[in-house]
Amino acid sequence: MATAGKVIxxxxxxxxxxxxxxxVQEVEVAPPQAMEVRLKILYTSLCHTDVYFWEAKGxxxxxxxxxxxxxxxxxxSVGEGVTELAPxxxxxxxxxxxxxxxxxxxxxxxxxxxxxxxxxxRKVMIADGQARFSVNGQPIxxxxxxSTFSEYTVVHAGCVAKINPEAPLDKVxxxxxxxxxxxxxxxxxxxxxxxxxxxxxxLGAVGLSAAEGARVAGASxxxxxxxxxxxxxxxxxxxxxxxxxxxxxxxxxxxxLAEMTNGGVxxxxxxxxxxxxxxxxxxxxxxxxxxxxxxxxxxKDAEFKxxxxxxxxxxxxxxxxxxxxxxxxxxxxxxxxxxxxxxxLEKFITHSVxxxxxxxxFDLMLAGQGLRCIIRMDE
Ligand code: NAD
Ligand code: ZN
Numbered sequence: 001m002a003t004a005g006k007v008i009x010x011x012x013x014x015x016x017x018x019x020x021x022x023x024v025q026e027v028e029v030a031p032p033q034a035m036e037v038r039l040k041i042l043y044t045s046l047c048h049t050d051v052y053f054w055e056a057k058g059x060x061x062x063x064x065x066x067x068x069x070x071x072x073x074x075x076x077s078v079g080e081g082v083t084e085l086a087p088x089x090x091x092x093x094x095x096x097x098x099x100x101x102x103x104x105x106x107x108x109x110x111x112x113x114x115x116x117x118x119x120x121x122r123k124v125m126i127a128d129g130q131a132r133f134s135v136n137g138q139p140i141x142x143x144x145x146x147s148t149f150s151e152y153t154v155v156h157a158g159c160v161a162k163i164n165p166e167a168p169l170d171k172v173x174x175x176x177x178x179x180x181x182x183x184x185x186x187x188x189x190x191x192x193x194x195x196x197x198x199x200x201x202x203l204g205a206v207g208l209s210a211a212e213g214a215r216v217a218g219a220s221x222x223x224x225x226x227x228x229x230x231x232x233x234x235x236x237x238x239x240x241x242x243x244x245x246x247x248x249x250x251x252x253x254x255x256x257l258a259e260m261t262n263g264g265v266x267x268x269x270x271x272x273x274x275x276x277x278x279x280x281x282x283x284x285x286x287x288x289x290x291x292x293x294x295x296x297x298x299x300k301d302a303e304f305k306x307x308x309x310x311x312x313x314x315x316x317x318x319x320x321x322x323x324x325x326x327x328x329x330x331x332x333x334x335x336x337x338x339x340x341x342x343x344x345l346e347k348f349i350t351h352s353v354x355x356x357x358x359x360x361x362f363d364l365m366l367a368g369q370g371l372r373c374i375i376r377m378d379e
Contacts (some may be wrong), residue, residue, distance in 0.1 A: 004077035004087070005031050008038070012133065012150035013358045014140055016064045017194045018056035021359045022149065027066075027140060029152045030132040033080035036125065037157050038132075039093060043173045044071035044148040044165035045349075046361040048204060048273060049095075049297050053120060053143060054362070058299030062123045065141040068132055068148035069095040070177035070372075072169035075160075082157045090165040091274035092176040092335075095144035097159035102364040111326045116158045118321050120144060120297075126156060134197055147356065151377055161331035164339060170352075171345045173371050174205070177322070179345060180334060181295060182209025182271055184323015187217055190293045194218035199257055199265040200240070201281050202272030203231035205348050205371040206295060208238040210269040212344075213240030223265065225253060225277075228368045237347055246280075254283040261286070268292040275302040282306055294319035350373045352379035 008029045013022035020076045050067045053059050075089040085091070090280070096114040097116025104110040104117075115126070123141035124131050132154035133140035133147070147153045163172065190213075194200050200207045203226040213221045215238070224232065224240040233245040242260070246253040258264050264286030270278050273296030282292040283306060292315070311317075325331065337343050350370035355358050363375040 005024040005200055007031065009153050010151035011355065012066050012140070013355070014064050014135070015054050015067055018061050018063065019054065022067075024356055024358065025135070027150065028134045029150065029154060031136070032077060032154050033125065033127045034080040035082060035157050036079040036127065037082055037085050037160055038076045038154050039073040039091060039150055039160070040076045040152055041071050041148050041150060041377050043170045043377065044068050044375045045077070045173055045178070046070070046365055046375070047177050048206075048365060049177075050143075051365055052273065052297060052360060058301070060300065062121070062141050064138075065123065065143050066147040066150050066153070067094070067143045068150070069102050069144040069146040070173060071146065071148035072176065076152060085157055085160060085360060089162050090167065090169065090189035092161045092163055092331055093146045093148060093153070093173065094159050094161060094176055094322065094331065095146055095156045096322050096327065097145065097156055098326045098328040099158045100328065103330040105326070111322060111324055113158070116145070116156055118144065125154065149375070159327065161327050163332050163335040167335050167339055170374055170376075171349065172338060173374065174345050174348050175331060175338070178372060179209045179343070179348060180323045180325050180331065181321075182206040182269070182323065183213040184322050184325045185269050185293050185295045186210045186213030186267070188324035189318055189320045190269055190291055192217045192219045192267045195220045196266035197221040197223065197261050199223045199225055199268040199281070199284055201225045201268065201270040201277045202296065203235045203240070204271065207269070207271035208348065208371065210233060210240040210271055210295070211235065211240050216266070221261070223257065230368065234371070245251070249348050253280050257284045259379065263287070264290050266290060270294045270296055272296045273298060275299065275304065278304060279306050282310060282317050283314060285315050287315055289314065291316040291318065349374055352376060
């Protein structure tokens with residue numbers, strides 16, 4: 001390809017300061033180094049994790065930075081040593097990688113790759129500790145190893161899943177974070193039994209994907225818990241059978257759920273990022289067998305406080321990144337499930353904006369409106 005090995009100038013949305021609108025401007029993107037690939041991003045969407053690091057209220061501030069991690073695109077060029085990807089491949093970049101060589105990648109029990117596991121504070125490439133983005137020679141930092149709010153980005157090859165080229169990229173981009181995170185948290189980690197009762201805390205795209213997982217697993221009651229009552233109508237389409245808004249009760253939500261379920265839910269999946277909801281999720285599960293799974297990204301200073309009796313009473317607490325999926329091994333299979341009509345991704349996509357309007361996607365998420373807003377990079 002004509003651009004391989006050269007610096008590319010393209011548009012990117014740069015976060016220069018915490019909480020200030022992103023600036024869509026020209027940046028330079030260096031060629032991929034050893035074991036890296038340069039991707040042309042076609043569609044990206046906004047996940048709440050991007051918003052946390054942009055606000056930088058509960059996370060370490062790193063600026064200027066190019067955010068974005070839920071996306072789909074095409075390989076433009078590959079660096080030295082990359083053998084499994086070639087220009088033209090359709091791909092999903094993922095915020096946590098799979099080197100396929102470390103003890104975690106070799107273990108069936110882990111998706112926490114030693115080399116490429118999620119690291120939100122890392123702002124440069126692993127190979128040489130440098131950023132591949134710059135503006136007038138000033139480095140612009142990376143985010144989650146993906147930085148997809150750019151027409152071109154450089155990613156470690158181990159963080160890229162090659163998928164069936166027939167998959168519509170404007171839909172499967174939500175598999176690159178939100179859908180797999182929530183769906184996998186339920187089906188791979190919480191593992192509800194048929195006929196069981198599952199509570200989902202937080203009914204954004206991640207939580208509703210978790211609800212979808214509970215529905216597919218055959219849960220008979222799926223109780224959605226959210227502070228935003230507008231979520232409830234939407235949640236029915238994702239299998240939620242009942243709703244609780246903690247603000248509408250004087251009792252703690254744990255007690256409300258215990259009364260509704262004769263002692264507690266069988267499984268709880270927390271998808272809010274709020275520490276109180278995390279504690280409530282654990283305390284809401286039934287003693288003897290209940291399992292709570294944490295998915296929300298916590299505030300950097302958060303501490304989980306609960307009485308140890310919950311554990312003595314045989315409640316289990318777990319947490320997961322990316323729904324326990326191994327991105328390169330499992331994501332192509334999930335894409336095939338979508339192509340066979342087994343997964344409905346369309347219902348997660350409530351808005352769509354052109355790249356120049358990317359700040360609107362932030363406004364929608366801050367207002368608690370909609371689920372996923374697709375950002376069309378070529379407009
Ligand atoms: P979202 O903003 O669309 O949805 C979050 C929902 O939680 C909102 O509807 C909000 O009203 C609700 N909520 C907030 N506090 C609550 C509380 N105390 N009790 C009940 N409901 C509450 O966000 P999203 O994009 O769906 O992401 C959800 C969470 O998952 C975020 O914390 C995000 O950072 C995290 N996340 C984790 C992973 C992972 O791999 N573990 C991956 C992606 C996202
Ligand atoms: Zn995400």
